[in-house]
């Protein structure tokens with residue numbers, strides 16, 4: 308089967324992009340400027356401007372960004388950290404890797420983010436040292452301001468894993484603008500992707516930013532002076548140059564994704580009320596960077612998937628299982644609150660292709676294919692019951 312619509316295509320560059328990138332590669336290579344240098348400062352400035360965060364420290368990847376955030380926030384071995392059951396495995400790993408214990412919390416059925424009511428109760432009973440909220444799919448928790456307030460009132464850091472949320476705006480501001488500590492990933496398939504791995508930590512406090520930078524560079528306070536045991540988690544200069552160039556186009560890329568997300572939502576909701584095309588909660592602007600369909604009827608889901616496959620349209624299931632069901636999680640979870648909502652989401656989730664500069668005809672082929680599958684499923688059902 309030839310692929311007619313890929314799940315993601317990272318080669319849809321803007322017309323001038325590759326020649327500009329080539330120029331930067333030659334410039335950096337001829338100077339052998341691979342670590343540090345002007346592009347690093349330039350990209351951190353551009354990230355600050357794009358997110359309205361006070362401080363930005365780039366690092367090697369999104370998982371390191373979480374570990375740097377946890378370490379800089381004072382999380383130490385034995386501490387309990389609340390994390391959502393519905394997230395990428397790295398959220399769990401980061402907590403383990405700093406020696407702390409993840410306590411897994413169910414998600415909310417409406418916005419698919421960590422269940423804030425449960426967090427409120429667990430703050431008083433489990434007494435976590437920190438909470439990680441994950442802004443999945445291109446939006447975040449509807450109750451984010453309540454969650455921020457809960458953590459502030461309890462005097463514990465709230466770390467916002469925004470690996471999938473670059474460009475997301477909450478209550479009219481970039482989601483990074485008012486996060487105490489937020490992290491992102493520049494893995495190539497993320498909204499803002501590098502030409503390899505990369506990540507960043509965003510915060511509002513100068514001392515915190517300094518600790519993060521120190522930990523990400525061997526605990527350095529001077530070239531051969533080390534105040535802490537950190538590790539090497541620097542973003543290299545080529546990644547910085549690529550990201551700085553990509554940031555010049557980020558608004559066009561976001562606009563393209565938003566347009567496609569809206570097209571999906573309009574079509575899917577019009578067809579089948581059972582097929583819920585989940586979009587951002589009201590507190591978020593149009594930010595559907597990832598298409599999320601929740602298809603509760605498993606026969607319908609199978610019919611849609613079969614039809615997509617037959618037509619050559621790639622799709623995904625983000626995520627097929629909650630964290631608590633991962634074989635590697637069992638022995639390491641400090642606890643687990645709820646879990647039925649996350650399991651149900653994982654069973655019913657279907658993600659359709661959505662990437663910047665996907666063409667209208669590609670989107671139309673996807674929506675028409677899903678439409679045909681729904682129609683056929685309806686007919687089979689009415690024939691069966693008649």
Ligand SMILES: *Cc1c(COP(=O)(O)O)cnc(C)c1O
Pocket residue numbers: 368369370371394395397398441468470471492493494504505506
């Ligand atoms: C991608 C991702 C990460 C990890 O980022 P890497 O750069 O791959 O280390 C962490 N959390 C979430 C939610 C992610 O999607």
